[in-house]
Amino acid sequence: MFNLFKIEWLKIKTYRTFWILFLAFLVFFPLAFYFSASKYMESLSGSGRMEEQLLKAMIESPFVFPKVWLSSSWMGGLFFILLGMLFILLITNEVQYRTHRQNIIDGWSRTDFLKAKFSILIFFVLVSTALIFVSGLVVGLVFSPSKAAVFKGVYYVGYFALMATLYLMLAYLVAILIKRTGLAIIIYFAIVCILDNVLWLIFTLKNSQVGYFMPLEAVDSLVPNPFKPKIMERRTVEDYTLIIAAVLYITVYFSVIVNYFRKTDLKT
Amino acid sequence: MAVLTVDNLSKNYRSVKALQNVSFAVPEKTVFGILGPNGSGKTTLLGIVMDVLKASGGTYAWLGEQGTATLRKRIGTLLETPNFYHYLSAKDNLKIAAKIKGRGEDDIDKVLEIVNLYQRRDSKFNTYSLGMKQRLAIAAALLGDPDILVFDEPTNGLDPAGIAEIRELIKELNRKGKTIIMASHILDEVEKVCTHVAIIQKGVLKMVGSVKEVMAHSSGDVANAVLIELGADNDEALIKILQQMKGIQDIALVDHYLQITCAENITAVQVNKFCFDNGIVLNRLNEKRKSLETRFLEITGKQSDR
Numbered sequence: 167m168f169n170l171f172k173i174e175w176l177k178i179k180t181y182r183t184f185w186i187l188f189l190a191f192l193v194f195f196p197l198a199f200y201f202s203a204s205k206y207m208e209s210l211s212g213s214g215r216m217e218e219q220l221l222k223a224m225i226e227s228p229f230v231f232p233k234v235w236l237s238s239s240w241m242g243g244l245f246f247i248l249l250g251m252l253f254i255l256l257i258t259n260e261v262q263y264r265t266h267r268q269n270i271i272d273g274w275s276r277t278d279f280l281k282a283k284f285s286i287l288i289f290f291v292l293v294s295t296a297l298i299f300v301s302g303l304v305v306g307l308v309f310s311p312s313k314a315a316v317f318k319g320v321y322y323v324g325y326f327a328l329m330a331t332l333y334l335m336l337a338y339l340v341a342i343l344i345k346r347t348g349l350a351i352i353i354y355f356a357i358v359c360i361l362d363n364v365l366w367l368i369f370t371l372k373n374s375q376v377g378y379f380m381p382l383e384a385v386d387s388l389v390p391n392p393f394k395p396k397i398m399e400r401r402t403v404e405d406y407t408l409i410i411a412a413v414l415y416i417t418v419y420f421s422v423i424v425n426y427f428r429k430t431d432l433k434t
Numbered sequence: 435m436a437v438l439t440v441d442n443l444s445k446n447y448r449s450v451k452a453l454q455n456v457s458f459a460v461p462e463k464t465v466f467g468i469l470g471p472n473g474s475g476k477t478t479l480l481g482i483v484m485d486v487l488k489a490s491g492g493t494y495a496w497l498g499e500q501g502t503a504t505l506r507k508r509i510g511t512l513l514e515t516p517n518f519y520h521y522l523s524a525k526d527n528l529k530i531a532a533k534i535k536g537r538g539e540d541d542i543d544k545v546l547e548i549v550n551l552y553q554r555r556d557s558k559f560n561t562y563s564l565g566m567k568q569r570l571a572i573a574a575a576l577l578g579d580p581d582i583l584v585f586d587e588p589t590n591g592l593d594p595a596g597i598a599e600i601r602e603l604i605k606e607l608n609r610k611g612k613t614i615i616m617a618s619h620i621l622d623e624v625e626k627v628c629t630h631v632a633i634i635q636k637g638v639l640k641m642v643g644s645v646k647e648v649m650a651h652s653s654g655d656v657a658n659a660v661l662i663e664l665g666a667d668n669d670e671a672l673i674k675i676l677q678q679m680k681g682i683q684d685i686a687l688v689d690h691y692l693q694i695t696c697a698e699n700i701t702a703v704q705v706n707k708f709c710f711d712n713g714i715v716l717n718r719l720n721e722k723r724k725s726l727e728t729r730f731l732e733i734t735g736k737q738s739d740r
Contacts, residue, residue, distance in 0.1 A: 173533045181521055267486045268517035272534040272574075273507030276485070432486040 170278060171285035178256065178286075187252040191294070195245040196301045199238060203229035203305045228392040230310040232319030237392040238302030239326035242294060246330055247358060249290050250337040254350050257283055257341035267432045276428045287334045295327040322389060325405075329385035332412050333358070335419040336382065342423050358382060375403050384411040435498055437462055437582055437613045438483060443492035445478050445637075452478045453637040455492065460615055460630070465608045467628030467645075468617040469730065475637040476617035477514050480586050484511055496582070507535045510575030511584040516567040520560040524551055524570050527559055528577060537578040545573040548603070564591035572600065583607060585616045589623060601627050625726040635734045649729055661728075662702055665691035665718035666709070675712045679705070691718050 178184045206229055228237040260266040269279055302323065306316065337354055344350035362382040369377030378387045378401055387401055388408050436459035445453040453475045460466045468476050481487035483494045485501055496505045518527045528542045546552045549569040554562070562570065568591045575583055588604070589597040604614055604627050618624050624631055625645070632642040641648055666672040669692065676685055676694060684695040696705070702721040709716055 173530060176526065176530050176533065177519060177522075180526070181519075263520060264515065264517040265519060267513065268531070268574075269534060270486050270503075271484045271506065271511045271513055272531050273503055273536070274534055275503035278503065429488060431481075431488055 167281060167285050170282040171289065174282050174286050183255065184252065187248050187255075191245055191248045192297065195242055195297065196304075198245070199241050199301050200305055202241070203234075203237075203309055207309050226396075229305055231306045231312075231316055233392060234306040234310070235302045235319045235322040236389065238298050238305065239322040239329075239389045240392055242298040242301070242326055243329055243333075243386075243389055246294060246333060247355075249294060249330075250333050250354060250358070251351055253287065253290060253334050253337045254341040254354055255347060256286060257338065258345060258347040258350050261345045261432075262347060270432065277424070280424060280427055283338065287331070287338065290334060291327055291330045294330050295323060298326050299323045325385070325388040328409065328412050329389055332382065332385050332416055335416050339419045339423055342427055362386075370400070373400070375401070378403055378408060379411045381415055384408045384415065388412075435462065436460060438494065438496055438615065439498075440479070440483065440494045441492055443479065443482060443494060444490045445475070445482060445487065446490045451637050453482075453489075456634065456637070456639045457492075458632050458639060458642045460613065463608070463611055463613055464630045465604060465614045465616060465628045467624035467631040468615065468634060469619070469621065469624045469631055469726075470617075470634040471619055471734070474619075474634050476619075476634060477586055478637075479634070480511075480513055480584060480615075480617055484509075484513060484584070486513070508578075508580050509582045509584060510577065510580040512568075512571045512575045512588060513584070513586050516571035516574075518559045518567070518570065518574075521558060523556045523558055524562075524573075525555045527570070528574060531574045532577050535578050541577060541579065545576040548576060549573045550599075565593060565596055568592055569596070572603075581612055583612055583614045585614065587618055588616060589618075589620070597623075621727045621730055631726070633730060633733055640733045645726065649726065660696045660698055660700055661722040662694050662696060662700075662705055663688070663691050663718060663720040663722060664694065664705065664709075664716050666714050666716050668714070672709065672714055672716075675709055675714055676705075678712075679708050 206227075210227065226233050228234065260269070266279060269282075270276065274282070299320075302320075303316075307313065310316075336357065340354045340357070341350050344353055362380055365380045366377040366383045369380065377383060385408070388405060390399065390401075438460040439458075441457050443453055443456045444451070456475075456479065468479065470476050478487060482489045483496070483501065484506065485503075494501060496509070499505060519530070522530075524546065525542060528545070529539055532539050532542060543552065543555070546555050549572050551566060551569055551573060554566065559567070559570070568588075572585070572588060575585065585604070589600050592600060601623065604616065608614055608629070616624075616628065628645055630642075630644050631648055633640040633648070664672070669687065672692060673685055673687075676682055676692070681697040681700045682694050683697065686693045686695075694705070702719055706716060706719055
């Protein structure tokens with residue numbers, strides 16, 4: 167697997183679009199996170215109006231331990247769409263340039279090709295998870311009044327890793343099936359931003375919990391919006407059921423990708 | 435042992451039958467031409483044996499083994515169009531190919547020199563002309579000095595000098611004992627380069643064998659007939675005279691000259707003398723060797739099958 171990743175690295179290390187999107191994520195997320203935290207803490211300490219103070223009091227402060235782990239994971243998820251897009255691009259580029267054919271011709275098996283792309287997926291998940299961890303830690307240390315129990319709630323970073331994996335697996339599936347860069351990215355965004363939320367809305371009406379098990383909602387619910395007051399939360403299903411659902415989705419996407427790609431004609 | 439055997443290979447694209455039960459074997463150390471008009475299934479056939487397309491039926495084997503990725507690492511292939519990463523230099527592209535093949539990078543410079551791209555090795559692929567892209571694809575196929583080479587339309591996009599170079603390169607590789615499988619729609623190319631040929635039309639294998647066999651394996655008179663092109667100032671008078679000559683089977687007016695088909699014992703000299711003795715001076719006289727082209731047209735029919 168590591169050898170396959172080294173070859174993938176040769177393909178992308180001088181690819182400008184890769185660096186633009188990758189660095190955008192690496193730079194903009196920590197900056198945005200830090201500045202949000204600093205603005206928020208500033209406004210909190212100021213003598214704001216009563217209602218404002220009241221609202222803030224209802225929410226546990228999102229930028230101090232332990233909640234900072236959730237906030238870092240949640241905000242990282244927003245920026246992570248950049249990497250989803252980049253991942254689609256890296257796969258559909260191969261189809262467009264027909265280099266996926268050339269890789270096979272040169273002696274990769276079809277599974278090698280899939281594994282090579284999977285190694286990039288793992289790379290993205292590892293790098294982004296590390297970044298979310300470091301950002302959460304730094305912001306937490308800077309803004310928390312007490313430095314006790316620093317790692318309480320750090321499991322949210324693990325939830326982020328699961329979320330990142332599922333989002334990238336969906337991107338992988340869309341890229342392999344759709345093949346065309348533009349269309350694949352549009353469909354990915356449609357699923358991420360519209361379809362999944364609409365499904366969630368439909369299924370959570372009448373107080374049903376089914377909506378939380380929609381393909382992406384399962385991981386989204388694990389990392390809920392930290393600015394939403396607790397009383398508005400209507401989810402009653404346990405975290406572990408959502409984790410199982412997410413792992414199931416990952417497995418299903420994985421098997422569809424493998425089955426499809428091993429049998430299909432490699433064309434543009 | 436045969437380098438490549440295909441057995442009853444078929445491929446359907448929905449209702450289109452791109453290949454129908456094609457079977458043949460490529461002997462070792464030959465230049466094996468796959469000849470056919472555009473859209474006859476040549477690239478489909480090569481795509482299947484390189485595992486980028488999946489056959490609808492039939493099997494294939496490289497060196498007696500059902501196609502595996504490990505075997506492909508030892509085959510140098512140019513399929514259809516040069517496929518490279520547009521934003522990478524020639525050298526970086528070849529590095530990727532070499533890595534996939536599990537070879538070192540030491541012969542990258544060598545193969546770039548063979549195809550005359552060494553000077554441009556650091557230029558990005560998307561700055562290359564069509565002919566240069568084709569050369570790079572040939573260079574990639576040569577990486578690691580493989581014993582089997584597969585070239586699909588290798589002279590595509592090359593200038594006349596380039597075409598001659600590549601043909602010479604293929605012959606040279608064959609002299610070194612390599613087996614080359616080459617698809618082409620250019621008859622002249624196959625005739626000049628190949629030792630064996632498979633003729634394929636509309637996905638059906640029409641004939642296969644050594645070039646000599648395919649040329650000889652012809653039916654009846656046509657096989658041994660001599661073709662002579664000739665012309666005179668007065669075509670009509672010439673036709674009249676020729677009709678009196680024995681051994682002439684057919685006279686046809688082609689463009690501005692006549693083409694006659696004669697029995698095998700007739701030579702151009704005899705025809706010339708006969709005409710001269712009968713008061714006609716020829717301004718054109720050309721005995722045509724029976725070429726693969728005529729054979730090809732006999733086998734596939736004269737209509738283009740598009």
